[in-house]
Ligand SMILES: Nc1ncnc2c1ncn2[C@@H]1O[C@H](COP(=O)(O)OP(=O)(O)OP(=O)(O)O)[C@@H](O)[C@H]1O
């Protein structure tokens with residue numbers, strides 16, 4: 001007796017059905033997933049003509065028994081579930097019993113398989129859904145599926161296929177993803193008899209990343225290993241050096257299944273905010289593990305979409321996993337701050353997730369004494385360092401514990417101011433203005449005026465004391481109370497100019513961008529001479545921050561060199 005069964009009608013009707021084979025990569029995906037479900041640890045994929053004429057997937061999984069071979073390519077035949085409720089505890093990639101049936105109906109499919117119990121293997125050949133050959137053959141344990149002449153009976157589909165090279169590229173990208181999700185399995189991809197991708201399955205995700213993305217990416221990764229209850233997140237995230245303009249290098253696996261999910265994407269956007277630069281997307285390859293009962297994968301036939309039962313919880317855990325890994329990186333040797341990070345992350349999280357209006361309401365209830373408290377910096381920790389000097393009137397050099405720190409004075413100051421402004425902004429503390437001796441009236445263009453009117457709260461909440469003064473001018477009574485080095489009366493116009501040359505996006509983004517812009521314009525610039533006291537203040541302020549690593553635009557504030565870096569060079 002085999003263990004593949006035909007699902008009953010009730011179950012069939014509850015499964016998200018639909019055509020999943022549109023191109024060769026879909027075939028590869030279905031076959032490789034079947035191999036993984038069969039417990040294979042070694043999977044070889046061979047391709048010819050972009051997969052149009054030939055796809056072969058060979059595995060060392062448990063094989064298919066003789067009786068089951070004839071059932072495997074029937075529609076709704078599966079060994080993975082019996083009834084829909086089983087999905088609540090199913091970890092396999094497949095469950096619909098449709099993939100082989102779909103493939104068999106539009107190609108010539110040959111299956112060669114042997115189980116541990118069989119003495120011989122069996123081979124079955126199906127053309128457009130009909131068995132044309134079935135015989136015993138010599139084979140080793142496992143399964144080999146050969147798909148030839150895809151869409152031979154569907155000329156219209158065939159016509160939609162791209163050039164061989166393009167089809168192959170999609171296959172390769174997909175294979176790389178599967179390898180990333182399964183670092184403990186060996187994968188080999190052969191194109192036109194040449195090995196183009198191979199990973200040994202040694203369990204080390206960095207080795208796979210190195211193969212796929214190269215050294216620069218590998219060298220800028222931070223490991224993630226985070227759990228809350230029975231939800232666990234593992235993998236790697238990239239620092240600001242490798243952040244990208246698009247989401248292409250954000251890869252999500254759910255119990256090793258590659259998915260796309262707006263909840264997780266939105267959550268990671270927030271977590272990376274302030275660490276990778278505005279408009280950039282942090283690099284990550286992460287797998288989130290949880291009991292299958294926490295989500296529904298039966299939403300769409302390709303299973304790329306899932307629905308989480310508790311979206312808020314998943315959002316928050318994903319956020320915390322990324323944020324805490326970003327902040328815990330050993331970068332500045334600030335191991336002491338682990339506990340602090342918790343509060344900081346919670347505080348940031350509340351800010352990014354709460355609606356603008358709710359924050360406003362909240363701020364009303366904060367009394368003056370509390371305001372004073374909030375603005376005070378945490379001075380409990382003092383950084384001990386040896387001051388070495390300033391290079392090129394821009395980079396502050398210090399030594400701490402046998403390491404040389406090179407701090408970009410602009411980027412560092414920008415980060416300090418950014419944190420300070422943001423802290424005030426979050427609480428809507430409006431008393432942090434520095435009054436100007438003589439209020440200044442500035443004339444604005446129509447566009448500038450519109451921006452000010454629409455976003456007057458942004459200005460006020462970051463410490464500007466301004467009022468609309470006639471149709472085309474604004475009166476500035478005060479500016480944010482920060483340590484200025486640039487000419488103060490220019491700052492308002494500089495910020496305005498920066499803001500209107502960029503498109504406005506959602507509320508949160510404009511807030512973020514505004515705060516970063518204020519910090520940038522107020523910060524000391526390169527080539528400004530700093531006194532020793534100013535340097536000390538900057539170092540103390542920066543190195544005691546929870547997130548000192550980058551300026552708000554994502555540029556590193558500091559690079560570190562240890563002794564080993566110099567040894568051998570000089
Ligand atoms: N490489 C393989 N090794 C062992 N058994 C396999 C392999 N490929 C397929 N099978 C068997 O054939 C059955 C049918 O495969 P098929 O891919 O059509 O359905 P499924 O994996 O159960 O569901 P889905 O349609 O969601 O992929 C599987 O349930 C499994 O029992």
Ligand SMILES: [Mg+2]
Nearest residue numbers: 030034094099
């Ligand atoms: Mg399958």
